[in-house]
Amino acid sequence: MIDPCAGFATSYAQARQRFVAAAEAAGLEVHGRAHPMLGVDGETLAMDIARSGPADAAALLILSSGCHGVEGYCGSGVQNALLADAGFRAAAARAGVALLFVHALNPYGFSWSRRVTHENVDLNRNWQDFSAPLPRNPAYDEIEHWLLPAQWPPAPEVEAALAAWIARRGIGAFQAALSQGQYAHPEGLFFGGHDPTWSRQTLSHVLQEQAGRCRRLAWIDFHTGLGPCGHGERIHAGPDDAATLARARAWWGAQVTSTHDGSSTSPPLSGMMWNAAPALCPQAEYTGIALEFGTLPLQACWQALREDQWFERHPEADAGGRAAVRARMRAAFYVETDDWKRSVVAQSRAAALQALAGLAAP
Numbered sequence: 001m002i003d004p005c006a007g008f009a010t011s012y013a014q015a016r017q018r019f020v021a022a023a024e025a026a027g028l029e030v031h032g033r034a035h036p037m038l039g040v041d042g043e044t045l046a047m048d049i050a051r052s053g054p055a056d057a058a059a060l061l062i063l064s065s066g067c068h069g070v071e072g073y074c075g076s077g078v079q080n081a082l083l084a085d086a087g088f089r090a091a092a093a094r095a096g097v098a099l100l101f102v103h104a105l106n107p108y109g110f111s112w113s114r115r116v117t118h119e120n121v122d123l124n125r126n127w128q129d130f131s132a133p134l135p136r137n138p139a140y141d142e143i144e145h146w147l148l149p150a151q152w153p154p155a156p157e158v159e160a161a162l163a164a165w166i167a168r169r170g171i172g173a174f175q176a177a178l179s180q181g182q183y184a185h186p187e188g189l190f191f192g193g194h195d196p197t198w199s200r201q202t203l204s205h206v207l208q209e210q211a212g213r214c215r216r217l218a219w220i221d222f223h224t225g226l227g228p229c230g231h232g233e234r235i236h237a238g239p240d241d242a243a244t245l246a247r248a249r250a251w252w253g254a255q256v257t258s259t260h261d262g263s264s265t266s267p268p269l270s271g272m273m274w275n276a277a278p279a280l281c282p283q284a285e286y287t288g289i290a291l292e293f294g295t296l297p298l299q300a301c302w303q304a305l306r307e308d309q310w311f312e313r314h315p316e317a318d319a320g321g322r323a324a325v326r327a328r329m330r331a332a333f334y335v336e337t338d339d340w341k342r343s344v345v346a347q348s349r350a351a352a353l354q355a356l357a358g359l360a361a362p
């Protein structure tokens, strides 16, 4: 049994190397789709794909990492552990399920320790129809000047004004104002974009090529930064449709939460990446979750995101400060302890096996 912690990395470049090595050791070819920019250490960036199982498999399980950049440390470690896990791969083969590993959906954010893409876009809010009116987020409009003030760290009166807003409207309203995404402030937090990002376009090609023939499609997308440390919340990642949610709960348990009915720690969201599956693979019955692992308390994650965004807006700020911000972003979205990594791999493996069983059932 290979150490489940061995696949976790300390940089994007190392994560990519480990993914390529783990895939090749499993006898799989890796196809990289080159990103136009360079990483934090000058390395090349790519969305990397490895697949096991025939091209015409009736059932396909997608396991993806790095939708939110820096959160990719977690998903990459899980992908590498599952690639090294001969028992897991044999279970997939026995179930007749092809596996598609998509490594670093947002490689730029992964490398630069940002949650967003190089376009400053939250990839999980970017799946909008940009020819239609975009959602409005008036609560974000109200608080942005406090979230991202002219000076950093924020003056005490700025923090006091923000705290007063939260006391008046509630912490749930604050979380929703931030994380539901916004489309009016391209240099702001949780910006959903005005166009499809590189990652959206690239993933769309991957899905059309790899998932355009299967009849049954499952997707587990790995995330971090919400919930109790080390706990994996299984969040329904699909349409607000009773049959799809019931199928997700039949596969992954009654604890599957939904942003549609208020059972998740995440507020209702739109423009999410899972929309790609039914839109681009309409021939398949789609079932998916985001597997969201807790790291630091939510307030610490928000503070790291504010600081990261402030430095992004202020390129004149000193380089040492930016490096420290990257370290705090990483610490907010990646817990570098063996206990956390082992627990993350065990919960992810269990969820992936449940997906195999669900896909194999008639």
Ligand SMILES: [Zn+2]
Binding pocket: 067, 068, 071, 222, 223, 224, 225
């Ligand atoms: Zn995420």
